[in-house]
Amino acid sequence: MKIGFVQFEPQFGEVDKNLEQAKGLIMESDADLLVLPELFNTGYVFTSKEEAISLAEQVPQGKTTQGLCEVAKEKGVFIVAGLAEKDGDKIFNSSVLVSPDGYIGRYRKTHLFFEEKLWFDPGDEGFSVHDIGICTVGIMICFDWFFPESMRVLSLMGADLICHPANLVMPFCQDAMKTRCLENHVFAVTANRTGTEARGEQSLLFTGMSQITGPDGTILCRAGKDSREVGTVEIDPQAARDKNVNLHNNLVTDRRPGFYGDLIET
């Protein structure tokens, strides 16, 4: 199967334009599964909770999820994409998974970063994986990478491929993903955005360099720092399923959870 990322520079608050730009890039690609950045439709640097509420949408009824379903059907592609989700009086930094046959599921970001804590509610549904026929996918969003538990849980649930919408501003993630993928023996697609957003008191530069990482920690594809780019790689998801490290070590069965209790409980 062919997997890939869509890297571009969303414009803050321009939901229709951002969706159109993403659709155009998706239409140019022949991937089976594409990952878009975190909050690709709204932009990232909110200045108030009211602003986040006004741009958030219901999932799956909202126009962004519906627009993604349309292009997924037209192009025959699975898409994972980040958006601001409204559910009653709660707002989540979420990602949706859609298929050529429609909406499949969502993930609400567990580990909120920096001022996201002012606008968003922390994810309340935990992690889940989806068997989409061609592989089993798990989703995490940006700063979730900083907590090794995120990818460990998704991998133990059976994910072959971690879909990772991101708006990265620190320089560590791309290299760290080599270790995250190696220690779990999974593929990952980190889809980052580019550009600077200066709003209110904040100015954030997003680091680009979206990346596809293999189960042995190899970087299979890396985008430029500020390019508008769709990067794709052909993979065999089966390559993520053998968790043996060598004749005597297996990264799942060699774990010693009896000694990890304090870490897990606190």
Ligand code: ACM
């Ligand atoms: C991040 O979680 N957007 C850094």
